[in-house]
Amino acid sequence: MSIKHNLDNIKSKIPDHVTLVAVSKTKPISDLMEAYSAGQRIFGENKIQEMAEKHEQMPKDIQWHMIGHVQRNKVKYMAEFVSLIHGVDSLKLLKEINKQAEKYNRIIDCLLQIKIAEEDSKFGMSAKNAQELLLSEDVSELKNVKITGVMGMATFTDNVNQIEQEFKRLKTTFETLKTTDDSLTIISMGMSGDYQLAIDCGSTMIRVGSSIFGARNY
DSSP: OOHHHHHHHHHHHSOTTOEEEEEOTTOOHHHHHHHHHTTOOEEEESOHHHHHHHHHHSOTTOEEEEOSOOOGGGGGGTTTTOOEEEEEOOHHHHHHHHHHHHHTTOOEEEEEEBOOSSOTTOOOBOHHHHHHHHHOHHHHTOOSEEEEEEEOOOOSSSOHHHHHHHHHHHHHHHHHHHHHOTTOOEEEOOOTTTHHHHHHTTOSEEEEOHHHHOSOOO
């Protein structure tokens, strides 16, 4: 199946209020351009260096989303162009993004990564920590970042009930945080294997890679 066919197929299944992020990590620019030609404008990468290189070479109306774990010392390489950072899991990282965004006179949108999975390998903050962060004076002083929602990654498992519970946990966390900050709009959850379930559980943004571009070669 072609990339265009895959994209059209996914877009036909998702509601209008759900944003599709095409996860293009490890994929060559030719594949991304095929998706671009088919109308896709939002791409997600998990390595800042790779994203910066692709940004250099590709059309400038693309929105680049950083979906991987972010190291503070690499924020400077994407501050000039990144549209949304999905994986903010600490105040230190938020401050660094703010500092680098300020240099380009930009406001960078960020999602708080909430730990919803049972796996220890997953990053993220607790719902309680996220609430404290939103209420903190430190955050209110950051003028070059905007927290626009939450992101979460479910456990890598075949147990659909467990994944559903974790997705619902993120939705509940979002609702709680929204009482603190009613400008929050995004719930980023769901990938190739479970985006339909994620949407049923309240996702407004899905991160889909292999269902668009095919399996990855590492």
